[in-house]
Amino acid sequence: MNNLPTLKKMNLPSLDVSYGAFDIIGNTIGRFFDYKRDTAMIEYETEKVHAQTEIIIKKIDTELTKALDENEKNYKKEEFRIKIVGKDIKRSGKDRSKIIDAILQSKKPKLVRELRLLLRDENHAFLQKVTLLFSFNTDVKELKGE
Amino acid sequence: MLPFFWGVVAVATVGAYLLDDAESENERAREEYDHTFERSKKRVSNTMFHAQRKDALDKLFKIKKLKRKIADTIYVELKRSQDEMRAINRRLKGSKKELSVMFEQKQEAAGWLKQRTVQKKIDKLKSLRKELFLVKENQAAQLKEIKVRLRSANYETRMVQEEIDRILQQKAIG
Numbered sequence: 001m002n003n004l005p006t007l008k009k010m011n012l013p014s015l016d017v018s019y020g021a022f023d024i025i026g027n028t029i030g031r032f033f034d035y036k037r038d039t040a041m042i043e044y045e046t047e048k049v050h051a052q053t054e055i056i057i058k059k060i061d062t063e064l065t066k067a068l069d070e071n072e073k074n075y076k077k078e079e080f081r082i083k084i085v086g087k088d089i090k091r092s093g094k095d096r097s098k099i100i101d102a103i104l105q106s107k108k109p110k111l112v113r114e115l116r117l118l119l120r121d122e123n124h125a126f127l128q129k130v131t132l133l134f135s136f137n138t139d140v141k142e143l144k145g146e
Numbered sequence: 147m148l149p150f151f152w153g154v155v156a157v158a159t160v161g162a163y164l165l166d167d168a169e170s171e172n173e174r175a176r177e178e179y180d181h182t183f184e185r186s187k188k189r190v191s192n193t194m195f196h197a198q199r200k201d202a203l204d205k206l207f208k209i210k211k212l213k214r215k216i217a218d219t220i221y222v223e224l225k226r227s228q229d230e231m232r233a234i235n236r237r238l239k240g241s242k243k244e245l246s247v248m249f250e251q252k253q254e255a256a257g258w259l260k261q262r263t264v265q266k267k268i269d270k271l272k273s274l275r276k277e278l279f280l281v282k283e284n285q286a287a288q289l290k291e292i293k294v295r296l297r298s299a300n301y302e303t304r305m306v307q308e309e310i311d312r313i314l315q316q317k318a319i320g
Contacts, residue, residue, distance in 0.1 A: 031168065035168040038172050042178070042179045045179055046182045057190065060190075064197045071204060071205055071208070075212070089223060090223075093226050096226075097226060100230045103277075112281070123285075126288075134216070
């Protein structure tokens with residue numbers, strides 16, 4: 001730098017070049033530090049994205065486990081209900097068969113008439129129980145988003 | 147003076163080179179960041195897709211099991227009703243034979259009293275047959291109803307299976 005006045009006196013064009021060169025060096029160093037800062041920022045952001053991804057995935061897993069547990073409970077309940085109604089229907093069917101056996105073995109028309117009326121009531125009750133079995137029919141529609 | 151000048155030029159050249167290198171490195175880092183971000187987004191949406199699919203399939207398999215159970219219960223009752231119908235038909239056929247035997251007996255009977263006794267038996271059997279026909283009619287309606295219910299139960303089971311197939315065919319994003 002001590003040489004600068006001398007260079008000015010000599011009226012050399014290199015004087016401007018040297019000032020330009022210092023500017024370039026200064027800018028280079030400045031931009032190099034900018035680059036370092038940007039890179040650090042990008043690395044930090046990348047880590048953040050990774051961490052967020054993990055958090056979201058964990059959250060989905062937790063919610064899924066919860067939903068499956070809830071489903072498990074509902075379906076166990078429904079299965080139990082169907083089991084009970086199914087047993088009831090089976091019993092009802094056996095009763096109906098007994099009435100029909102009695103009708104077939106009977107030789108008195110009066111008794112057969114009474115049994116026939118009883119069978120009609122039994123059949124009506126049987127169909128009501130079958131309707132109960134069909135009350136579980138909404139889940140598929142829910143899944144389809146209807 | 148000249149070495150100083152060339153020194154400055156050399157430093158400037160190296161600086162410019164370093165700057166270029168730094169900038170390209172910076173650009174690469176940014177691209178990597180964008181790529182990581184996009185990949186994370188895809189990973190999250192894929193995870194969500196698989197989670198939803200697993201949930202839906204789990205539900206559907208259980209629904210199918212329940213629907214199958216309903217259909218099986220109704221099928222057993224259908225078989226029972228069919229057996230009952232066969233038994234009623236057999237009984238009606240038997241009583242028809244019995245009736246024709248009685249008619250023959252009536253024809254062969256010599257006395258009025260004997261004929262009257264056989265006629266009473268015939269009337270009783272006719273009345274019984276009438277009742278049996280009513281039972282048959284009632285059971286036929288019942289059988290028809292059970293068949294309709296079974297068809298409906300089978301249709302519902304099939305519908306759940308179709309839904310399962312549809313979900314299984316779906317693919318994850320990316």
